[in-house]
Amino acid sequence: MGVMGKDAVQDDFPSFALPVDTEHKATIMRPWYFARPHMPAFHLSWLAFFAAFVSTFAPAALLPVIRDNIDLTKTDLGNAGIAAVCGAIAARVAMGNFVDTYGPRFGIGLCIGLTAPAVYCIALCTNAAGFIISRLFIGFSLATFVACQFWCTSMFNTKVVGTANALAAGWGNMGGGFTHFLMPLVFDGIKASSSPAFLAWRWAFFVPASFQVLLTVCIMAFTQDMPDGNYAALKKSSAMRKSSAWGTWKAAITNYRTWVMTLTYGYCFGVELTVDNVLPQYMYDNFHLDLHIAGLLAAIFGMMNLFSRPSGGYISDLVARKWGMRGRLWAMWIIQSLGGLFCLLLGLTSGSLGATMAILVIFSIFCQQSCGLSFGIVPFISKRSTGLVSGFVGSGGNVGGAVTQALFFTYLPISTAQGFLWMGVMTMGITLLYLTMYFPMWGGCFAAAKEGVSEEDYYLAEWTPEERAEGLHSASIKFAYESRSQRGWVKQAALNESKEAAAAGAINDSVKSINV
Amino acid sequence: MARCLSLAVALVALVGYAAATGNIEDQQPTSYTQLAPVKGQWDITLKATKTADKAAFEPVDCAEPKISAACNKPLLTADAKDKLQVTAALKGKTLKTIDDLTPKRVVIKACYSKPSATDRPWRKSNDVIDKDKSCPFVIKSTELNVSSTSYSIDWPIPKNMTKAAWYATVLVLCENGTLNSYCQFDNTVNKTYFGTNIINSTPTSMIIATAVCASIGPLFLASYFIKDFMGRKKQ
Numbered sequence: 001m002g003v004m005g006k007d008a009v010q011d012d013f014p015s016f017a018l019p020v021d022t023e024h025k026a027t028i029m030r031p032w033y034f035a036r037p038h039m040p041a042f043h044l045s046w047l048a049f050f051a052a053f054v055s056t057f058a059p060a061a062l063l064p065v066i067r068d069n070i071d072l073t074k075t076d077l078g079n080a081g082i083a084a085v086c087g088a089i090a091a092r093v094a095m096g097n098f099v100d101t102y103g104p105r106f107g108i109g110l111c112i113g114l115t116a117p118a119v120y121c122i123a124l125c126t127n128a129a130g131f132i133i134s135r136l137f138i139g140f141s142l143a144t145f146v147a148c149q150f151w152c153t154s155m156f157n158t159k160v161v162g163t164a165n166a167l168a169a170g171w172g173n174m175g176g177g178f179t180h181f182l183m184p185l186v187f188d189g190i191k192a193s194s195s196p197a198f199l200a201w202r203w204a205f206f207v208p209a210s211f212q213v214l215l216t217v218c219i220m221a222f223t224q225d226m227p228d229g230n231y232a233a234l235k236k237s238s239a240m241r242k243s244s245a246w247g248t249w250k251a252a253i254t255n256y257r258t259w260v261m262t263l264t265y266g267y268c269f270g271v272e273l274t275v276d277n278v279l280p281q282y283m284y285d286n287f288h289l290d291l292h293i294a295g296l297l298a299a300i301f302g303m304m305n306l307f308s309r310p311s312g313g314y315i316s317d318l319v320a321r322k323w324g325m326r327g328r329l330w331a332m333w334i335i336q337s338l339g340g341l342f343c344l345l346l347g348l349t350s351g352s353l354g355a356t357m358a359i360l361v362i363f364s365i366f367c368q369q370s371c372g373l374s375f376g377i378v379p380f381i382s383k384r385s386t387g388l389v390s391g392f393v394g395s396g397g398n399v400g401g402a403v404t405q406a407l408f409f410t411y412l413p414i415s416t417a418q419g420f421l422w423m424g425v426m427t428m429g430i431t432l433l434y435l436t437m438y439f440p441m442w443g444g445c446f447a448a449a450k451e452g453v454s455e456e457d458y459y460l461a462e463w464t465p466e467e468r469a470e471g472l473h474s475a476s477i478k479f480a481y482e483s484r485s486q487r488g489w490v491k492q493a494a495l496n497e498s499k500e501a502a503a504a505g506a507i508n509d510s511v512k513s514i515n516v
Numbered sequence: 517m518a519r520c521l522s523l524a525v526a527l528v529a530l531v532g533y534a535a536a537t538g539n540i541e542d543q544q545p546t547s548y549t550q551l552a553p554v555k556g557q558w559d560i561t562l563k564a565t566k567t568a569d570k571a572a573f574e575p576v577d578c579a580e581p582k583i584s585a586a587c588n589k590p591l592l593t594a595d596a597k598d599k600l601q602v603t604a605a606l607k608g609k610t611l612k613t614i615d616d617l618t619p620k621r622v623v624i625k626a627c628y629s630k631p632s633a634t635d636r637p638w639r640k641s642n643d644v645i646d647k648d649k650s651c652p653f654v655i656k657s658t659e660l661n662v663s664s665t666s667y668s669i670d671w672p673i674p675k676n677m678t679k680a681a682w683y684a685t686v687l688v689l690c691e692n693g694t695l696n697s698y699c700q701f702d703n704t705v706n707k708t709y710f711g712t713n714i715i716n717s718t719p720t721s722m723i724i725a726t727a728v729c730a731s732i733g734p735l736f737l738a739s740y741f742i743k744d745f746m747g748r749k750k751q
Contacts, residue, residue: 064638068678069717073635113737117730124718124726196675198717206729213733220740232748285638285649 016227021157023478024227029160031167037224038155041104042168044219045148048108049172051215052141054179055119055208056084057276057302059135061183061295062201064284066131069198076128078410080135081277085270085401087139092398095143096391099150100248103231105223107147113216115141119209123202139398141212146394148172150387153379154226158482159317162328162376166313170305170372176276177302179208180295188292244467251462252385252392260433261378261393266400267427268336268370271343273401274423275367276302278409282416287353297357304364311365312372324488325380325442332373333434333445339366340427347421371397380439380486383479384462442486449487455480546614546698547643554614556607558686558702562710563601564592565670572601578709581629583681588711594677595715599670600626602655604686604702606665613699617690619660622667625685627651629709632680645698651685653677660688673712681711 017035018026026038033039059066059080067077091111099107118137125131149165156164186207190200225231252258279301283294312335319327342363349355374393382389404426408419438444440453459480463473565572578587592598602624613619628650633639641650656669683704690699 065676067636067638068676069714071679071714074637075635110737113733116733120726120730123722126718196715196717198676198714199719199722202717202722206725209729213729213736216733217736220737281638 020227021482023482025155025157027157027159029156029164037227040223041151041155042164044215044223045108045151046168046171048112048215048219049144049148049168050175051112051208051212052144053173053175054182055138055212056142057176057179058183058205058208059122060277060280061180062187062204063281064291065197065201070125070127070131072128072131075410078405080132081405082402082410083132083136084139085273085398085405087136088142088398089395091140091143092146092395093391095146096388099147100385100387103225104147104151104154105219105225105230108144109216109219111144111147112141112212116209116212119205119212123205142398145169145172146387146391149375149390153386159485161379162313162316163310165375166372167310169375170309170368173272173305173309173368174303177299177305180280180299180302184292184295247467248385248388251382252388255382257381257437258389258392260437261374261381262396264430264433265374265393265396266403267430268339268367268374269397270400270404271423271427272367272371273398274404274409277405278416286350286416301360301364304361305368308365308368309372312369313376315369316373316376320486320488322488325439325486326445327488328373328377329434329437329445332370332377333431335366335373336370336431337428339363339370340424340431342366343427344421344424347417347424350417380483382462383459383476455483545644545646548645548701549643551614551698551701554612554700555702557611557700559605559607560684560686560702560704561603562684562704562708564710565599566590566592567597579706581681581709582631583679583711588681588709591711591713592673593713593715594673594675596672596675598673600673600710601668601670602684603666603668609665611688611700613688613690617692617699619688619690619699621657621689622660623657623687623689624655625651625687626653626655626682627685629681629683675715677712679713681709683709
């Protein structure tokens with residue numbers, strides 16, 4: 001029921017285990033369900049993203065051992081951290097284009113399957129150059145984020161897409177915290193078998209690498225791209241039409257909202273990446289803790305993603321019910337600004353472990369909630385180029401991570417604590433850009449919607465008249481209809497009232513004309 | 517809500533545990549500057565044995581702290597087989613300590629030379645001895661014997677010792693009321709250094725295992741796509 005063979009496509013009246021809308025996207029989000037095809041896609045996509053995070057930040061968890069083994073300097077460590085997030089910048093944009101063309105299943109499968117060798121090979125590096133190159137290639141795996149978000153957007157309805165995206169991304173991001181907990185344990189276990197420390201950390205990387213290989217197999221075997229089948233089959237049956245690649249790119253890059261979200265995501269997710277990179281060392285060096293305790297405390301930041309990023313998506317969907325897209329934008333600005341504030345406060349508590357931990361917990365909640373809130377907005381920027389927009393925004397996160405890591409924790413002669421302080425200041429400044437976001441059919445933070453502009457006007461403007469004549473825009477029509485929920489019930493109620501008033505007025509006029 | 521509350525309680529407990537297991541000071545902080553008036557009472561000599569040569573060599577006239585310096589060669593390998601013999605002998609008959617405190621313990625440490633600590637804040641030296649991160653290895657720690665004026669040890673270079681140039685430091689611990697504090701020190705800075713190199717940490721078995729495991733993912737994907745392509749071609 002709703003489970004398709006590789007080359008099969010759903011008939012006109014399919015049945016699914018979960019309630020679905022006109023696009024066959026699930027209208028409910030219950031993480032404890034496993035009904036195919038929606039839920040395996042959800043679970044395997046977040047697990048793949050989780051594995052990518054574990055692998056990308058596994059070196060950070062063992063840095064106190066690695067830096068002595070291969071004689072790294074502070075500059076080398078900073079460059080390696082930058083390489084880890086830079087690797088994904090171009091990869092995320094490429095992934096966005098890839099999933100639009102070939103589907104998210106291949107996207108995720110190829111990404112984690114082909115980066116697993118890099119995770120194995122970091123075990124063989126013997127100098128700074130090898131370490132930096134390994135982290136660069138492992139960082140490519142962070143492109144799974146784009147495919148993960150695209151897949152959730154393909155499988156879940158607009159009313160729950162914020163929650164679905166945030167749950168998947170949040171649980172995936174948790175890998176960045178889980179790795180600080182897992183890798184020291186694995187390292188210790190291997191050391192306990194009489195392996196010297198400089199060998200044990202290398203063998204430890206076989207664990208996250210093997211997990212990636214296992215997930216590759218599961219994704220290719222147990223999932224499909226869309227509720228109705230896989231991309232190849234859908235295109236063959238003409239259920240899915242191929243449109244012009246340049247048209248898809250144009251729709252993404254000429255929309256200023258893509259660039260606003262790209263820049264601002266760099267200061268929630270980018271900040272999160274940077275903190276994942278620097279926190280274990282900061283705990284180890286500043287508070288003189290041993291590797292386990294430092295890793296455990298640093299893990300808290302990433303592990304908060306268990307509920308903080310999903311809560312961001314949930315908040316986004318919740319405020320949208322009443323205030324629509326305007327509610328999402330305001331929530332976004334408020335919460336990300338609070339994230340910046342608490343990052344600043346983190347820099348002021350370096351003298352006290354207790355105060356640092358308290359501020360860190362609150363900072364992690366706001367920082368990760370703002371990541372969840374971001375992807376409550378991104379799916380609505382463009383329907384034609386959903387993947388590409390997700391790719392640009394996702395890569396913006398990595399650019400932000402690279403910039404903040406380079407500026408505040410590598411090249412400027414300031415302490416790590418001061419780095420947190422100035423990173424918080426920069427975050428609050430960049431976040432002001434949200435106030436410029438405006439959707440003509442829904443409004444922005446300060447401006448109401450334009451009269452007479454509908455969702456169809458906005459989404460169909462991405463297609464040329466020729467493409468519309470060929471019927472390539474049919475998915476956008478369905479999406480436009482479903483996205484009316486972003487008006488919020490306040491506006492929708494006002495619209496309904498005016499429609500009823502207009503209808504009543506028309507009846508009165510017709511009665512008067514009869515009487516006359 | 518209940519889950520959030522239990523998570524919050526767990527976090528608070530974790531923070532409390534971390535604070536409790538953090539470093540607990542059981543000494544009064546002392547600085548190298550404070551101990552400067554009583555420096556210079558020890559003769560510290562270093563002698564090394566490389567198992568490959570089975571010969572001892574003495575890097576005595578090595579005032580060059582860089583690991584690349586010729587006088588620091590050959591480098592001792594961190595394999596627990598190459599050894600460093602450290603002898604600390606008192607120049608005089610008795611040991612004079614700061615504030616005339618009673619010496620109780622002698623600690624000999626290996627410390628990073630300045631070039632080996634450059635651009636590495638985790639090896640940064642500090643004037644306050646307890647905050648000094650540049651001396652991570654304890655070569656010997658022994659009760660001070662009033663009848664003995666010399667302390668010697670053959671120290672196997674541990675497997676977690678990194679590639680660096682080092683000098684030796686002797687620290688004397690005294691009783692100070694109910695606390696312990698450092699009351700005298702000496703080192704071989706600008707006199708004698710020794711160099712170490714890491715063990716081979718990429719054995720053949722690791723290289724083979726990496727090659728085999730790294731090929732599994734790409735091979736699976738290649739075979740999947742070939743099978744998929746052949747299947748579609750048949751249709």
